Amino acid sequence: MTEKIKSLWAEIESAVAVNEEELEALRIRLVGKKGIIPALFEEFKSASTEEKRETGKLLNDLKNKAQEKLQQLKDSMGQSVSGKASDLDLTLPADELSLGSRHPINIVRNRIIEIFARQGFTVSYGPEVEDDWHNFTALNFPEEHPARDMQDTFFIEKKPDIALRTHTSSVQIRVMENEKPPLKTLAPGRVFRNEAVSARAHCIFHQIEGLYVDKNVSLADLKQTLLYFSREMFGKNTEIRLRPSFFPFTEPSAEMDISCMICGGKGCNICKYSGWVEILGCGMVDPSVLENCGIDSKTYSGYAFGMGVERIAMLQYQIKDIRLLFENDIRFLKQFSSAI
Numbered sequence: 001m002t003e004k005i006k007s008l009w010a011e012i013e014s015a016v017a018v019n020e021e022e023l024e025a026l027r028i029r030l031v032g033k034k035g036i037i038p039a040l041f042e043e044f045k046s047a048s049t050e051e052k053r054e055t056g057k058l059l060n061d062l063k064n065k066a067q068e069k070l071q072q073l074k075d076s077m078g079q080s081v082s083g084k085a086s087d088l089d090l091t092l093p094a095d096e097l098s099l100g101s102r103h104p105i106n107i108v109r110n111r112i113i114e115i116f117a118r119q120g121f122t123v124s125y126g127p128e129v130e131d132d133w134h135n136f137t138a139l140n141f142p143e144e145h146p147a148r149d150m151q152d153t154f155f156i157e158k159k160p161d162i163a164l165r166t167h168t169s170s171v172q173i174r175v176m177e178n179e180k181p182p183l184k185t186l187a188p189g190r191v192f193r194n195e196a197v198s199a200r201a202h203c204i205f206h207q208i209e210g211l212y213v214d215k216n217v218s219l220a221d222l223k224q225t226l227l228y229f230s231r232e233m234f235g236k237n238t239e240i241r242l243r244p245s246f247f248p249f250t251e252p253s254a255e256m257d258i259s260c261m262i263c264g265g266k267g268c269n270i271c272k273y274s275g276w277v278e279i280l281g282c283g284m285v286d287p288s289v290l291e292n293c294g295i296d297s298k299t300y301s302g303y304a305f306g307m308g309v310e311r312i313a314m315l316q317y318q319i320k321d322i323r324l325l326f327e328n329d330i331r332f333l334k335q336f337s338s339a340i
């Protein structure tokens with residue numbers, strides 16, 4: 001009997017159960033009604049007095065050892081989260097990785113840059129905090145021009161004036177001062193105006209400026225470049241028209257309309273039933289602006305244009321309120337996606 005008890009002791013010590021069924025089978029085999037240990041107790045009853053003396057304590061210890069072991073296996077099973085190997089379903093689809101998307105302003109800006117890049121335009125950047133010379137004076141703004149008023153411009157310092165740039169035209173000046181023609185570049189960036197925020201206007205918005213300076217640059221070059229851009233951006237049937245306008249830094253100056261991409265020119269509420277929507281300002285760089293930057297206006301001529309990115313994004317996606325573009329509401333932003 002002593003031998004049996006010892007070998008069972010060793011067996012119990014090394015026993016394992018990977019799931020509840022195995023544990024139950026082990027329990028039944030060891031301590032169940034017809035289990036090995038109750039059978040040993042049966043055998044004990046009919047043992048000799050000497051044998052009883054020898055095995056009595058061993059048998060009791062074995063019984064305790066078995067119960068301890070069963071409890072231990074039970075406890076360790078509760079600890080591992082997936083107690084049952086069968087709980088793991090490897091065929092289930094994985095959790096979705098939620099990817100972010102580009103902001104609509106960036107989508108539109110990248111698309112505009114990409115279209116002009118095909119026509120040889122590079123990209124230039126200038127500071128958002130600008131001095132009076134680059135934002136106004138070099139661009140021919142007269143001393144008493146309303147844009148120089150506190151009501152339109154966020155000044156940081158007065159005399160000498162330092163302000164948040166009111167347009168990206170300031171980058172034209174920086175490029176012309178620092179590089180020699182031929183120049184063909186875009187200047188995308190944020191601009192700031194001291195305006196009341198409403199559904200149609202914001203005090204911060206984005207512009208893209210274009211500048212081309214070389215020998216013999218003409219209005220025809222400007223028109224063709226803008227026509228190509230408009231058809232790539234808004235569709236191949238798009239028509240453009242230039243309306244005479246005024247900007248201090250271009251002469252002649254124009255505003256460009258495109259045929260309404262919503263109604264195709266028939267008239268709708270987007271184009272206010274005119275069939276046309278204005279998208280940018282442009283013109284031939286005023287010779288005195290070239291001279292302000294040290295470029296000989298007898299040898300060189302140039303064109304420039306500037307457009308508002310929010311305006312184009314609002315037209316393209318039919319966004320009714322400019323403030324949506326600044327609130328970063330994920331439910332709004334999720335609706336836009338792009339490869340670039």
Ligand code: DAH
Nearest residue numbers: 167169281282283304305306
């Ligand atoms: N800077 C002008 C504005 O903010 C836009 C503009 C008009 C830019 C004509 C130009 C241009 O380069 O030629 O309203």
